[in-house]
Amino acid sequence: MTVGGEPMIYHITTERGWQIAREMGEYRAYSLKNEGFIHCSTLEQIPKVVDAFYQNQPDLLVLAISPEQLQSPVKWEQPQHPNPENATLELEKETFPHIYGAINLESVVFVKPLEELLNS
Template sequence: MIYHIATRDDWAAAQATGSYRAASLDSEGFIHCSSKRQTLPVAQQFYRGQGDLLLLCIEESQLTAPLAWEAPAHPNPEISEFTGSDSEFPHIYGALNLDAVLAVKCLREGRDGFVLA
């Protein structure tokens, strides 16, 4: 299982069109994902102050687009890697087919960081 943080609006648009395309797919060529262990640190570093976030729980074996585990790719090209991480992250090289998303959970920011609601 891999995970992707999405906005509620982006997920609603995906349901209307039949596939999910993160902005990074156009700008970087892939959709950023994370392992279970990586998800909350990623949320802390990149999603603070954003509301209405969802966690897409994705079954890797059901993806129709290629998946690669690669070195961290920071969305800001001036920063070469994810701070504090030496592990690889899953990247989906194409649109995310909705049937690969097995669960959608609310991701909320609290006083002490992000939690699944």
């Protein structure tokens, strides 16, 4: 899906994480403090990311983000796996969007439960 000229990027979070973002006026993932960026993916990459990092986790949401409305910079980079020994070779061959800063809420086009997005 695209908005304007750029394809949307997606971030998986918890319901609580999204609730905090709405209260604070912006979204900040734990990785922003630890790694300096927020991990995102394309729509096509979501199933692989879920298989690698989010199996059996309930109540996950997907934020669909418009890069054109995003105030923080986005860089497309190879994955930086928190546990390199567990990294899948398939994911290492791809580049992923990393957001270097908070996600302003105006850039979030829609929020859907992960299961709903995967089944649509």
